[in-house]
Amino acid sequence: MQNQNLTRRQPTANRIRQVDEKVKSVKVALEQINVEAAARKAGVPSSTLRYDLRKLEMALPQILTNQIPGPKPVEPASVQPTPVQGNRVCSECGEKVRKNGRYWILNWLLMLTMGWLGIQKVLVQRYRCKACGHEEVSEQRAQQAKAREAWWQQVNRLIGLSRFKLGLSVRKTQILVSFVYVRQVSVGHIERLSKRVGKEALGVLDKLKHCRQRVAEFLLYDETFPKMSKHLYSLGVAICENGLIRSVRCIKQKAKDIPAQLRAVVGEHFQPIYFLTDLDVLYQEYLKRAGLSLVHLRDTVHLIRQIIRLFEEAVRDVKLDVPKNLSIKDRKHQLQLKRRLLWKRLQPLLHLVFKAFSPGYESVCVLMLEGVVSQLQDPSIIIQTASVQTLAKRLQRFINKHGKTINLLLQLSIEKGTPTTTNALESKNSIFKPCSRIAKFFPCLEGCESFFAGVALMENFDVKTRGIHRQTSAMQRAEINLEDLGATDFFSAVHLPKPQISLPDVTNQ
Numbered sequence: 001m002q003n004q005n006l007t008r009r010q011p012t013a014n015r016i017r018q019v020d021e022k023v024k025s026v027k028v029a030l031e032q033i034n035v036e037a038a039a040r041k042a043g044v045p046s047s048t049l050r051y052d053l054r055k056l057e058m059a060l061p062q063i064l065t066n067q068i069p070g071p072k073p074v075e076p077a078s079v080q081p082t083p084v085q086g087n088r089v090c091s092e093c094g095e096k097v098r099k100n101g102r103y104w105i106l107n108w109l110l111m112l113t114m115g116w117l118g119i120q121k122v123l124v125q126r127y128r129c130k131a132c133g134h135e136e137v138s139e140q141r142a143q144q145a146k147a148r149e150a151w152w153q154q155v156n157r158l159i160g161l162s163r164f165k166l167g168l169s170v171r172k173t174q175i176l177v178s179f180v181y182v183r184q185v186s187v188g189h190i191e192r193l194s195k196r197v198g199k200e201a202l203g204v205l206d207k208l209k210h211c212r213q214r215v216a217e218f219l220l221y222d223e224t225f226p227k228m229s230k231h232l233y234s235l236g237v238a239i240c241e242n243g244l245i246r247s248v249r250c251i252k253q254k255a256k257d258i259p260a261q262l263r264a265v266v267g268e269h270f271q272p273i274y275f276l277t278d279l280d281v282l283y284q285e286y287l288k289r290a291g292l293s294l295v296h297l298r299d300t301v302h303l304i305r306q307i308i309r310l311f312e313e314a315v316r317d318v319k320l321d322v323p324k325n326l327s328i329k330d331r332k333h334q335l336q337l338k339r340r341l342l343w344k345r346l347q348p349l350l351h352l353v354f355k356a357f358s359p360g361y362e363s364v365c366v367l368m369l370e371g372v373v374s375q376l377q378d379p380s381i382i383i384q385t386a387s388v389q390t391l392a393k394r395l396q397r398f399i400n401k402h403g404k405t406i407n408l409l410l411q412l413s414i415e416k417g418t419p420t421t422t423n424a425l426e427s428k429n430s431i432f433k434p435c436s437r438i439a440k441f442f443p444c445l446e447g448c449e450s451f452f453a454g455v456a457l458m459e460n461f462d463v464k465t466r467g468i469h470r471q472t473s474a475m476q477r478a479e480i481n482l483e484d485l486g487a488t489d490f491f492s493a494v495h496l497p498k499p500q501i502s503l504p505d506v507t508n509q
């Protein structure tokens, strides 16, 4: 702004005088002062007066610049004590404050702005009250204190990013910080911070159900087995159809911990209707124990996998009904041949199963599966050996068991665009897996749980740069009311705010 004033020219007769012009004339006037005489008259040492005059001279450009009209810019609130200004008086007793030596301190300002320079020190003037001994905070010291606070805030954010987004270990995080700032932070600090952030993240995840949000009808649940503490426990992960991770929990006793997690994830603003899982038979039981009456649906990928398994079993269970006097080698050969033949016969039917589950066939999927069963039972299509008959029976049982929910699942996916697979969940699990290499060093269950909560929260706020959800985060897709949540991003959610330092704080040396 000053530069603007310096260069502004007015063509009128009453032209606005340039600042440097004004400064020059006042400087000439200042030079006329007999400092010795003036100091004598004022009763101060001439060196002091000369110092003050020099300060006045330096401040001339600011003083002589025309004030910009309009409201003053709002100064950011500062928690620092007001530093010593021109007329230095003690804030305790009101007496005069005098210079009292100089001392070296770390130059936090440089560390914050140009950390790669390495450790820099700066000489600071101390001011002390002669009457009561109180040390007044100099402007320079206040600025350094602000920079120090800002430095730590920025470093803590870097640690948060390193631990929960990049998945770096404590030691690697230490290396990263010292690369950026050529200054070590202790392993203890990184560990304590990770623990604190994790705990906060756990709290934020727990808060999700109390926030206003888009109605979510699906609860997807899966257990993942990152290598944690010698497989003593697994990680239970719950998301909704928007891909928002709503809960992570270390599972030690399935029968107790999974129902507790399911109970805890549901709340005021998250009342799912459908429960989508893999084929684990115990989920129904867990639901009941959690006191939830959700419609239990099964992931189509697992359903298809189950059917493939039935087909494979049929091929494996082929029996040879030839005379037993055949040599072992010949028997083996014959069995192989028979298996290959059966597999060839079954393959078109299996392809029919795949087709049934593919897009466009949603309304006839179960009908097509029924068709496969009747083809399996048709002697003109396939020879009715024992293993084929068993396969037909098992597939029929499978349809009886899952037919209704398959129809519902596929119908919902057409009508509401809801998921038919737990793929979204499994891709989340792939985020946790690499982190488990670090997490295994957490000896306790709580530590592990909070660490993964941090990873999950970071993922929830992560704006995707590619894929179908490009440019949105799970929080946005789930339309979580951030006001209710009380945070706008990962860092503010876990109380790692941006450094509260303004540009003038940094540049006005």
Ligand SMILES: [Zn+2]
Binding pocket: 090, 091, 092, 093, 094, 095, 129, 130, 131, 132, 133, 134
């Ligand atoms: Zn004092």
